[in-house]
Amino acid sequence: MAQSDSEKKQDPAERDEPEPIIHPDLTTREVHRGAHQGDKYVRVVRSDALRRVAPGYLRASEQISRPTRGVGLLYRQLKVWLVGKPLPTIAEKDERLNKLRALAVFSSDAISSSAYATEEILLVLVAAGLLGLPYALPIAFGIAILLAIVSFSYRQTVHAYPHGGGSYTVSKENLGTQAGLIAASALLIDYVLTVAVSIAAGTAAITSAMPSLFAYRVEISIFFIAIITLINLRGIRESGTIFALPTYLFIFMLAGVIVLGATRIFTGQVVHVEPHFEHTTFEPITLFLILHAFAAGSVAMSGTEAIANGVPAFKEPESKNAAATLIWMSSILGVFFVGVTWLANQFGIVPSETETVISQVGRTVFGPGAVYGIFQVATMMILVLAANTSFNGFPRLFSVLARDGFAPHQFLFRGDRLAFSYGIIVLGALAAVLIVVFGGSTHALIPLYAVGVFLSFTLSQSGMVLHWWRLREPGWQRSMTINAAGALATGIVLLVVGTVKFQLGAWMVVLLIPILVALFNLVHLHYRHVADQLSVMRLVKKIATPRQIVIVPIGEVNMVTLRALAFARSIAKEPLAVHITYDANDVEEFRARWKEWGNGTQLVLLESPYRSFTEPLLAYIDALHHQDPDAYLTLVLPEFLPAHWWEHLLHNQTALRLKASLLFRRNTVVVSVPYHLER
């Protein structure tokens, strides 16, 4: 059958045209005549999507990922609306934080703990009644001193590790990989807990004010997690700007409470009130009680390490700015924590089931009214925002683990806004799971807290001791002493916290850490195997050009199969056409057609009496490949594409099924030769 004229017109490959010149740089030059005689100028025609930077070097523009129509455009518009316009990698420096924004981003967790750490101490001491409460202030002082030691230790870490010296890096470099992974696991668990606890605490503040919402506490918490996740996906600078206001409002309000409270006490406007106890039997003051109170109050220190982890997020000079922010943060936290504890003591405040200690302190200082209301709102906001510190720490730590091959490489990926998108999403999802599992209750989650923090503190500080010992730079004795004091203090607290909280739930963390470490090691083993197998160092001689067996499955003789055959002939001298027939009577007719159109290509006929297509073809491919297993078997698939998506439903997707069945076959290449139908 002769090809009609219209068929010839449809197929540009069949037209007798000179071959166009390919310009790999996507740049051509058009000479144009000017207005004056003999005048000419050249238009350099460039691609809009890929701009040439230098010969052989093109750069993709933002437009390339900008669909112009259809679902793609809608998705893109929604994404831009939710997370903002994509930023180029070069904008990374602009995304960095100044000290003011960084304090809001990295310190919300630590500073927010001043809202509840005093209450945690008093909740333990109240068991000893009137005699126990005065111990709150010395315990708060003790924790503040510990905070100062840890902060000074981390300040040294920030300078020693300007590229982000979190507990993981310091422990890994100085104590060994496994110690680093333990520190990382502990921190990661703590980050997830921080998000779950702070969001649950924020939700509790809302449901306390509006008890009718209590039944929806899980849904509200998940809503908050989704919002914070989304804001963080918009990039660190933007989240810093959004979260700065509530953080500074809380700082301003609590500073006001302390200053005003102290003024009232010193001017005798507030009379010391003896606390009232509901119960009459009290426990004696024991060392265990004091240590228990100390362990409970030490939750104040969670989040202290966030700045040391996030040094690269600071503007230049990164280390100097991070160190200054760290000192600001610990000074604010220390003053707030001791200040609130002192005021609570002075005002004779004891924990109550209906009102938090911080709320009682605020109400005593401001009196019930608008200012007190604003203070409560600020407290609620900082509690929710404490989660934000984790949203910066968790993805960053995971990216470092991924860089070292201990976590999936996807965690290294920076999204449209240069944020570590995968880490942010995973953290949001894990925290949401915790909220659902624990029914949005903070009391169930808090005992899991702090063990991870103090474990990573201890490992990191011990690592720094070895770091100074090894380097012995000028002044190393002083630096080593500070870090040794930090390691000793946090180590002791770790033991205390671990012992006191073990039965309350800390055992879960103790169990989870080795599981995570094992998982990280397994991931690392996989990546090492992959790297070993892909390394060009394995090559002893150059890779020889492979032999090829090229097969073209032919259903019918038509434009699609003939184009695929032409393509096969362009990559192999003797491709093999394979036709599967379901009826032996059709064989002769097919042979005749092939003789006319097959261009001399060898044809193999496979009869399939059971009417299956894929299996006989695969069996043939296997048998053929078995004759030369080292050769590459290339299957050239003729494939036609209907003009409309719904027309796919009218055709059996044989090519698709074949591709799927050959996907993981060794030394097999599948090439689709598309033929686009126009109507």
Place this chain on the structure above:
Amino acid sequence: MKKLARILVPVGGNAAEDDAIRLACQIAKPDKAKVLLIHVIEVQRNLPVDAEVIPAQERGEQILGHAEEIARAQSNQVESELLQARVAGSALVDEAVERGVDLIVMGVPYRKPLGDFYFGATVSYVFKNAPCPVWLCRQAATDVAKKK
């Protein structure tokens, strides 16, 4: 003034051009006109006019990239073009004719090389020969003084 469809802004990398681009974008907005940013590489006479002058081309791409960024920030329809010619002015006018440009907006730096204000050869040529209206956006003298 008739409805604008295409506004040409020549860009050579001088300080006055950023404002000229912003101005062109503002003018283009009501009519949804396209802003055409053109950089001309002046090829020396010892080379063919269509020679590949790599450093000049790289610089041209940088200048156009910067100009596009400014224009896109104003959310305008933007197109950029790189030309090669012996003299920038005539290429700009020829391209303006060929593209049917409705308006040319040029950024003019404030310079006084010989004690008097100097437009420069390109601005003068375009000003004299362009078939369409030409708006000049001169840099503020205070900007230059501040830089000094």
